[in-house]
Amino acid sequence: MPDYTLAVATSADGFIARAADHTPQSWASAEEQALFFAHVNAADWAIMGRNTHLAADKADRHRIVFSTSMQGWQRATQLWLDPTQITAADLPGMVAGIRPLNSGLVLGGTRVHDWFVAANALSKVYLTIEPIHFHDGLPIFSDQKTRNPLEAFRARGYGVVREEVLNAAGTRYITLCPEHPE
Ligand SMILES: NC(=O)c1ccc[n+]([C@@H]2O[C@H](COP(=O)([O-])OP(=O)(O)OC[C@H]3O[C@@H](n4cnc5c(N)ncnc54)[C@H](OP(=O)(O)O)[C@@H]3O)[C@@H](O)[C@H]2O)c1
Numbered sequence: 001m002p003d004y005t006l007a008v009a010t011s012a013d014g015f016i017a018r019a020a021d022h023t024p025q026s027w028a029s030a031e032e033q034a035l036f037f038a039h040v041n042a043a044d045w046a047i048m049g050r051n052t053h054l055a056a057d058k059a060d061r062h063r064i065v066f067s068t069s070m071q072g073w074q075r076a077t078q079l080w081l082d083p084t085q086i087t088a089a090d091l092p093g094m095v096a097g098i099r100p101l102n103s104g105l106v107l108g109g110t111r112v113h114d115w116f117v118a119a120n121a122l123s124k125v126y127l128t129i130e131p132i133h134f135h136d137g138l139p140i141f142s143d144q145k146t147r148n149p150l151e152a153f154r155a156r157g158y159g160v161v162r163e164e165v166l167n168a169a170g171t172r173y174i175t176l177c178p179e180h181p182e
Helices: 030-042 050-055 088-095 110-118 149-154
Strands: 003-011 015-017 045-049 063-066 072-075 078-081 103-106 122-130 158-165 172-178
Touching (some): 030 122, 045 110, 050 063, 103 110
Parallel strands (some): 003 122, 045 063
16 A cells, blocks of 8 residues: 555634635645645645646646546546545556556545545545634535544544644644554
């Protein structure tokens, strides 16, 4: 299994976006964005849902895009897959001819988070909590019961290994790992 890492930014009340076209670039802190792009550049492939891909379409990026409505290589470095037909262990073999997948950066949205957590395939989570409230929007997980983003991960078996504050506004940057790795 490759090393799959999730990077997610949330509001303080546990949302990843107000709506499907509301990208973190429009509300996340400069410090979060710098870390986000460092993670993107360090990974072999990014894995995301169709809406996340389309909200920040980058033609030159190595991306695996989850969609039940379209599949196949849509660009030379972008493979669309139906996640209901595959497992996390299948992904490296499907992209190896373009670039080996040793480190995969999982970028959401909600049902992509569900999929990787259900598979217990994440080795690490970088959770950034911004000091803003959306009051409504897209949750981190489909069946999320709490508005506290850290509790949402703790409830799914992830424990904090490091926490730091990124700026004077109070942006929290938290690294979590599964308490029961696969
Ligand atoms: N704050 C953050 O860190 C963060 C993270 C991620 C996304 N976002 C933002 O959130 C918004 C998009 O999130 P989203 O939750 O609406 O969408 P998304 O996961 O990016 O896309 C949803 C679509 O992807 C496919 N899909 C994803 N997971 C699937 C699964 N497990 N099974 C089957 N199909 C699956 C489906 O496509 P089909 O309809 O084609 O089947 C589904 O309609 C964007 O604005 C994005 O910028 C923010």
